[in-house]
Amino acid sequence: MRVGTAKESYAADEGLFKTDTQKVWFGLLLAGLVLFPLNGSNYWMFLAVLVMINVISTTGLNILTGYTGQVSLGHAAFMAVGAYTVAFFDGRFDTPVLLNLVLAGAVAAGIGYLVGLPSLRIKGLYLAIATLAAAVILGFVFLNWTPVTGGLRGLNVPTATIAGIELATPDRLYWLVMPITVIMVLAAKNLFRSRVGRAFIAIRDRDISAEIIGISLLKYKLMSFAISSFYAGVAGGLWAYLFRVVTPESFPALASIFFLAAVIVGGAGTIVGGIFGAVFMTLIPEFLKLSATALVPWFPDASIYLAPVRNIIFGLLIIGFLIFEPMGLAEMWRRTRRYFALWPFRT
Amino acid sequence: MSPSHSAAPVRPPAARLDVENLSLQFGGVKALDGIDLHVEPGSITALIGPNGAGKTSAFNAISGFYRPKTGTVKLDGVDITQVPARDRAKLGLARTFQNIALFRGMTVLDNIKLGRHAHLTSGVFGAFLYWGKTRREEMELRAEIERDVIDFLELDHIRNVPVAILPYGLQKKVELARALAMRPRILMLDEPVAGMNREETEDMARAILDVRDEWGVTVLLVEHDMGMVMDISDHVCVLNFGRRIAAGSPTEVRNNPDVIKAYLGGSGDPRKAALDGAAMGEVA
Amino acid sequence: MAVEFIDIVETSLAGIGTGSLMALTGVAFVIIYKATKVINLAIGEMLMIGAFVFYGFSAGLSLPIWASVPLTLAVAAVIGGLIERTMIRPLLKDNPVSVFMVTIGLTSVLIGVVELVWSAEPRRLPEFLPSQPVLFGEVFIPSKTAYSFVIAAAAMAVLITVFSFWRGGIALRATATDRAAASSVGIDVPGVFSFSWMLAAVVAALAGILVGSVGGISSAMGLFGLSVFVVVIVGGLDSILGALIAGLFIGWLEAMVGRFMGGEFKLLATFTILLVVLVVRPYGLFGTHEIERL
Ligand SMILES: Nc1ncnc2c1ncn2[C@@H]1O[C@H](COP(=O)(O)OP(=O)(O)OP(=O)(O)O)[C@@H](O)[C@H]1O
Ligand SMILES: [Mg+2]
Numbered sequence: 023m024r025v026g027t028a029k030e031s032y033a034a035d036e037g038l039f040k041t042d043t044q045k046v047w048f049g050l051l052l053a054g055l056v057l058f059p060l061n062g063s064n065y066w067m068f069l070a071v072l073v074m075i076n077v078i079s080t081t082g083l084n085i086l087t088g089y090t091g092q093v094s095l096g097h098a099a100f101m102a103v104g105a106y107t108v109a110f111f112d113g114r115f116d117t118p119v120l121l122n123l124v125l126a127g128a129v130a131a132g133i134g135y136l137v138g139l140p141s142l143r144i145k146g147l148y149l150a151i152a153t154l155a156a157a158v159i160l161g162f163v164f165l166n167w168t169p170v171t172g173g174l175r176g177l178n179v180p181t182a183t184i185a186g187i188e189l190a191t192p193d194r195l196y197w198l199v200m201p202i203t204v205i206m207v208l209a210a211k212n213l214f215r216s217r218v219g220r221a222f223i224a225i226r227d228r229d230i231s232a233e234i235i236g237i238s239l240l241k242y243k244l245m246s247f248a249i250s251s252f253y254a255g256v257a258g259g260l261w262a263y264l265f266r267v268v269t270p271e272s273f274p275a276l277a278s279i280f281f282l283a284a285v286i287v288g289g290a291g292t293i294v295g296g297i298f299g300a301v302f303m304t305l306i307p308e309f310l311k312l313s314a315t316a317l318v319p320w321f322p323d324a325s326i327y328l329a330p331v332r333n334i335i336f337g338l339l340i341i342g343f344l345i346f347e348p349m350g351l352a353e354m355w356r357r358t359r360r361y362f363a364l365w366p367f368r369t
Numbered sequence: 370m371s372p373s374h375s376a377a378p379v380r381p382p383a384a385r386l387d388v389e390n391l392s393l394q395f396g397g398v399k400a401l402d403g404i405d406l407h408v409e410p411g412s413i414t415a416l417i418g419p420n421g422a423g424k425t426s427a428f429n430a431i432s433g434f435y436r437p438k439t440g441t442v443k444l445d446g447v448d449i450t451q452v453p454a455r456d457r458a459k460l461g462l463a464r465t466f467q468n469i470a471l472f473r474g475m476t477v478l479d480n481i482k483l484g485r486h487a488h489l490t491s492g493v494f495g496a497f498l499y500w501g502k503t504r505r506e507e508m509e510l511r512a513e514i515e516r517d518v519i520d521f522l523e524l525d526h527i528r529n530v531p532v533a534i535l536p537y538g539l540q541k542k543v544e545l546a547r548a549l550a551m552r553p554r555i556l557m558l559d560e561p562v563a564g565m566n567r568e569e570t571e572d573m574a575r576a577i578l579d580v581r582d583e584w585g586v587t588v589l590l591v592e593h594d595m596g597m598v599m600d601i602s603d604h605v606c607v608l609n610f611g612r613r614i615a616a617g618s619p620t621e622v623r624n625n626p627d628v629i630k631a632y633l634g635g636s637g638d639p640r641k642a643a644l645d646g647a648a649m650g651e652v653a
Numbered sequence: 654m655a656v657e658f659i660d661i662v663e664t665s666l667a668g669i670g671t672g673s674l675m676a677l678t679g680v681a682f683v684i685i686y687k688a689t690k691v692i693n694l695a696i697g698e699m700l701m702i703g704a705f706v707f708y709g710f711s712a713g714l715s716l717p718i719w720a721s722v723p724l725t726l727a728v729a730a731v732i733g734g735l736i737e738r739t740m741i742r743p744l745l746k747d748n749p750v751s752v753f754m755v756t757i758g759l760t761s762v763l764i765g766v767v768e769l770v771w772s773a774e775p776r777r778l779p780e781f782l783p784s785q786p787v788l789f790g791e792v793f794i795p796s797k798t799a800y801s802f803v804i805a806a807a808a809m810a811v812l813i814t815v816f817s818f819w820r821g822g823i824a825l826r827a828t829a830t831d832r833a834a835a836s837s838v839g840i841d842v843p844g845v846f847s848f849s850w851m852l853a854a855v856v857a858a859l860a861g862i863l864v865g866s867v868g869g870i871s872s873a874m875g876l877f878g879l880s881v882f883v884v885v886i887v888g889g890l891d892s893i894l895g896a897l898i899a900g901l902f903i904g905w906l907e908a909m910v911g912r913f914m915g916g917e918f919k920l921l922a923t924f925t926i927l928l929v930v931l932v933v934r935p936y937g938l939f940g941t942h943e944i945e946r947l
Contacts, residue, residue, distance in 0.1 A: 032508060032511045032512060032515070033508060035511075036507060036508065036511055038499070091750075093750055093753070093754070095757075140928070140931055140932050142932075143931075143932050143935060144931055144932065144935045146749070146750070147692050147749060147750065147753055148886075148931055148935050150753070151882065151886060151927070151931065152927075152928060152931050152932075154879075154882075155924040155925075155927045155928045155931070156928070158879070158920050158921070158924045159921060159924055159925065159928075162917065162918075162920065162921045165917065166917060209497040209498070210497075212496060212497055212498065212499040213493075213496045213497055215496075215499055215507065216491060216495070216496040216499060216503050216507055217486060217489045217491055217496065217503075217506075217507075218491070218492065218493050218496040219496060220475075220479055220482060220483050220486070221483070221486060223472060223474060223475055223479070224472050224475075224483050224486075226474070227471075227472035227473050227474050227475065228470050228471065228472055228473070230434065230466075230470060231466065231470035231471070231472070232472075232483075233434075233454045233455045234432060234454060234455075234457075234458065234463075234464060234470075235458055235463075235483055235484055235486050235487065235547070235551060236455050236456070236457075236458030236459055236486055236487025236551075237455060237483075237486055237487075238455055239455075245493060249493070276761070279757055279758075279760070279761055282754065282757060283758070283761075286754060291474060326772070327769060329768065329773070330764075330765040330766070330767075330768035330769035330773075331765065331769065332765070333761045333762070333764050333765030333768065334761070334762050334765030334766060334769065335765075336758070336761045336765075337758040337759060337760065337761030337762030337763075337765060338758070338762060339758070340754060340755070340757065340758030340761070341740050341755050341758040341759065341762070344744060344751050344754055344755050344758070345740070345743045345744060345755075348747075348751065
């Protein structure tokens with residue numbers, strides 16, 4: 023193990039990436055992200071953008087649920103808030119894209135803060151139920167506040183335009199979404215190297231001792247709600263630019279379960295876990311679609327079974343990981359790495 | 370272990386604790402019934418008593434988890450009875466729990482760092498960037514913890530280990546480390562050596578003495594290990610059924626008939642042996 | 654006034670009819686919670702699967718009602734037992750959050766299974782309740798509402814009697830109070846866990862048959878569970894009486910709001926109540942205070 027570092031090198035030991043191996047991995051990842059568009063396929067670019075949007079959102083939920091221990095059943099509703107915010111500001115006032123995204127995050131964060139307020143009185147699963155209630159109420163607002171949300175028909179979203187360049191297609195949008203994703207994921211990683219992030223984990227692990235060391239539970243829970251919703255809001259804003267239309271149907275209750283599943287399957291409470299989970303969960307339906315197409319010669323109706331099979335698989339993944347690998351893909355990845363680090367000298 | 374430390378930590382002055390007429394009730398159970406407790410600055414004071422006597426309840430009331438029915442808690446003469454638990458950390462009150470309350474998902478180092486939470490100031494934006502003030506603060510924290518706590522308690526070899534996989538004795542020590550990181554002026558330890566073997570017990574006893582001597586911290590401890598209690602404490606206070614039945618020097622308390630009766634009362638209490646063998650545990 | 658008195662009465666009665674089904678499903682939820690301390694988010698989907706199994710027997714296989722109902726309840730018991738053994742028991746010693754999330758996964762699985770077997774199309778159950786509307790003077794009550802109310806009320810009466818007097822009911826209550834003590838007096842605690850899930854599944858399936866015969870069935874009918882969720886929170890997670898009273902109340906409230914404000918306000922009203930209750934009285938009207946510790 024890489025412990026017992028010389029005391030002079032605290033700075034290195036406290037670094038974002040603790041070892042050279044990690045730095046190399048990160049470098050490779052960045053290079054991969056920069057080179058990825060060379061594949062030239064519109065389908066893959068769309069998928070890449072969608073995956074990254076889900077990475078942002080999952081990371082947000084991971085901060086709240088995985089790190090702070092507060093289960094949210096309304097995460098998708100915060101994404102919707104972000105999407106509507108972007109649609110509203112860009113559509114009405116033609117405000118700049120980056121400003122819209124910040125607004126999307128900020129509005130979602132503000133609402134997230136409000137939703138967290140009951141944590142003054144209730145905790146654990148009761149709070150989870152409160153988030154469900156909040157999501158239902160938000161859904162009502164989307165449907166009925168027609169002057170702002172467009173009601174049932176929703177809102178169309180203009181093309182994202184930065185410095186006169188129209189990001190109309192996924193391969194262009196990629197260059198907006200990718201840097202934002204990298205920045206937000208690194209920021210989340212930083213968060214847990216410092217006082218604030220540690221306080222979140224403390225609340226998750228043992229709230230009475232968090233209190234005894236002087237952590238205000240309410241303050242940090244609210245902060246976690248706000249940050250998590252900020253991530254969801256930005257992700258929702260990017261989603262709006264990708265799909266160009268937002269309706270009350272865009273983020274159904276099942277989407278919240280999707281993100282919860284991503285957190286669990288990937289590995290709650292680790293940043294890589296959130297990334298793994300989001301990638302994995304986004305790609306499963308695509309994989310199923312491909313399989314269904316491949317099966318058409320034998321089962322002509324294979325595609326109508328797609329949605330139900332996807333639901334079953336999502337559900338089974340949640341259950342299976344909770345029972346057999348509660349630390350998720352991140353833990354499997356860690357074990358594999360350790361195996362190969364020792365290979366071929368493993369005894 | 371022979372602690373020969375070069376740099377003693379910055380010492381805030383040891384605190385004095387005065388508890389008067391403290392009562393606490395759970396439904397029909399009178400957990401505490403008007404107890405008084407005076408802890409001199411820089412002393413090691415032990416709170417003892419048979420199981421269910423109310424020792425932990427007293428700790429919980431002093432640290433602010435339970436609102437007492439009557440009575441006051443004063444720190445250096447200032448009434449803190451109404452101060453919320455989390456604000457007592459800043460006043461210099463630190464404690465450990467009878468059933469270890471560590472942050473199980475974190476490493477030893479992060480657990481200890483959390484002890485200093487209330488003394489740090491960086492906020493959420495600094496945290497995202499990990500730059501400037503936040504970075505400086507975190508680096509200083511690390512250096513300070515390494516010097517004052519990790520070296521002191523000899524936790525170097527486990528600093529990056531998740532606490533959940535540590536053996537019980539080490540977990541108790543990490544909890545002490547976290548409390549020390551709070552730079553306490555009074556340290557409250559609830560059964561610091563429960564479940565430890567002889568060697569670990571002696572190690573812990575020495576650590577407690579060192580903390581008092583080198584850090585100049587007042588120590589209030591609850592413990593069933595009479596050998597250790599009699600050896601290291603300056604003052605002993607005995608509770609039974611929520612009442613204080615005796616207080617004084619270890620020798621006075623050991624010979625107090627009420628105390629002997631309390632420990633013998635519960636027909637063949639195993640604690641009798643502990644009380645008898647009190648002088649055996651040669652520590653320090 | 655434009656709102657006629659008779660309209661209010663009819664709406665109220667219809668609401669209480671629906672409310673009795675919420676109460677019945679709420680009782681299923683409470684049975685599980687009392688015995689295993691699991692918050693079962695999939696209760697609405699358990700109701701749904703019961704309704705579809707009934708559809709399978711009665712419409713699919715064209716079996717008569719007197720055979721379809723017991724068969725459905727038997728299948729439901731098996732499903733409930735299976736869920737408990739394979740998904741819940743492995744996690745019971747873990748923290749409650751994990752089990753809760755398992756039930757979230759279960760929702761998704763059950764919806765998927767129903768759509769896979771029966772597709773997402775809404776369907777109607779065969780008519781089996783008398784179709785003669787019930788009239789109290791001028792007050793008109795749709796027959797299905799009236800009969801399903803009677804059946805739900807009878808089912809609850811049976812359940813409550815059984816719980817109070819039968820040995821198994823007492824074992825269940827003992828387990829709910831103190832698992833360790835129950836186990837030490839020789840109660841088969843894992844058996845009680847299985848039994849509670851089976852019983853709850855049966856009760857939910859019965860509710861599903863009734864709900865389906867009133868309003869038809871679809872893979873989205875698990876949404877009924879959302880209202881049931883509100884019912885048990887308002888009534889108190891571990892209180893059968895609470896589920897009864899809150900069920901009738903929430904059913905009535907949804908009907909009134911739906912009738913006089915518009916259908917879209919139904920969920921808004923109930924969930925606003927849910928939020929208020931959560932904040933003001935988290936353990937519900939009749940729940941035990943200690944469950945707040947969750
Ligand atoms: N949260 C609580 N709710 C109800 N009763 C409690 C609670 N905490 C303690 N009690 C009761 O108060 C009394 C004192 O308990 P306390 O834990 O303070 O004893 P103690 O002296 O620490 O015992 P031990 O040596 O076993 O740790 C006991 O009768 C106990 O059952
Ligand atoms: Mg105690």
